[in-house]
Amino acid sequence: MTAVRTVDRIELDNLALGEVHRLRVRLIDNGLGDDYCVPALVAQGRYPGPVLGVTAAVHGNELNGIPIIQRLMADIAVDELCGSVVAVPVVNIPGYLENRRELAPGFDLNRLMPGKPDGTAGQVYAHRFVRRVIAPMHYLIDLHTASFGRVNSLYVRADMRSPATAEMARLQGPQIIVHNEGADGTLRSAAADLGIQAITVEVGDPQRFQRDLIRSSLRGIYNVLGHLRMLPMSSDPPRGKAVLCQRSYWIYTDHGGVLEVFPALTERVQAGQRIARVTNIFGDVVREYTASCDGVVVGKSTNPVAQAGARILHLGIEATGEVLPPRQGDPFL
Numbered sequence: 001m002t003a004v005r006t007v008d009r010i011e012l013d014n015l016a017l018g019e020v021h022r023l024r025v026r027l028i029d030n031g032l033g034d035d036y037c038v039p040a041l042v043a044q045g046r047y048p049g050p051v052l053g054v055t056a057a058v059h060g061n062e063l064n065g066i067p068i069i070q071r072l073m074a075d076i077a078v079d080e081l082c083g084s085v086v087a088v089p090v091v092n093i094p095g096y097l098e099n100r101r102e103l104a105p106g107f108d109l110n111r112l113m114p115g116k117p118d119g120t121a122g123q124v125y126a127h128r129f130v131r132r133v134i135a136p137m138h139y140l141i142d143l144h145t146a147s148f149g150r151v152n153s154l155y156v157r158a159d160m161r162s163p164a165t166a167e168m169a170r171l172q173g174p175q176i177i178v179h180n181e182g183a184d185g186t187l188r189s190a191a192a193d194l195g196i197q198a199i200t201v202e203v204g205d206p207q208r209f210q211r212d213l214i215r216s217s218l219r220g221i222y223n224v225l226g227h228l229r230m231l232p233m234s235s236d237p238p239r240g241k242a243v244l245c246q247r248s249y250w251i252y253t254d255h256g257g258v259l260e261v262f263p264a265l266t267e268r269v270q271a272g273q274r275i276a277r278v279t280n281i282f283g284d285v286v287r288e289y290t291a292s293c294d295g296v297v298v299g300k301s302t303n304p305v306a307q308a309g310a311r312i313l314h315l316g317i318e319a320t321g322e323v324l325p326p327r328q329g330d331p332f333l
Ligand SMILES: [Zn+2]
Pocket: 058, 059, 062, 144, 145
């Protein structure tokens, strides 16, 4: 087994070429004064090329990305690799250890990026992660899943008006792509602010491993490696036939009770179609919900226990064409 080294930051110039390195990157000191580290694997190709990052478990209970990264880094042909792959199987260590989405209760790490050098504990964690781990990357694939009590299609959130990220999104072969420029505080937007081409891939459900989705996402990463000419590919990597959405939004309950959501994932619904109902605990229907416009089901709630304000369904609004118009002045791959 390769030794694990503890480092202050990922410095690619200090890592030997032609090897996969196992690192622990110091982020903060805990209340005992001990190092609190994130694990990272770095494949250092023998030939020059870009740096592709792959991150998982920014939300601590979103785990499908862990075996994706383990397999990627176990099998990668490092002798043929051009450039480097930096992979972090768990970004949110406290959340992972506590089987929790957040960094700490009420603190979503994916709303704290890029953090602050002199802020709260969460902001410092985010800041140092971005500075010490993310900064050397040129491209980033951030792997997530649905949250507890919800299920997702295999979908990608990406800025589809940027040719570079649009191409990365298509290469994942997802069922759905949602155009989204990146909410403030997300790792994707913090990476984009550093000039890194970044997408978010939603891989199934939380707190479990789903073999088919893991395999499919791994293929998506290899497609990007091939497209970037980081690994040899015998032919051009395939682009999936994803449903492209120009935007998406969640529909919420306004009445508490027992929630049933009717459409299946990736199903197309029409304006006015009944999508959910809430009954009281005695079985009387107290609310029925209909789609306010035509769309496709990106994700949905599976948890019947719904307070007022609970999520019902994530509706994607399809784009009229196959592509969105590119933003002027964007670097093209
Ligand atoms: Zn997530």
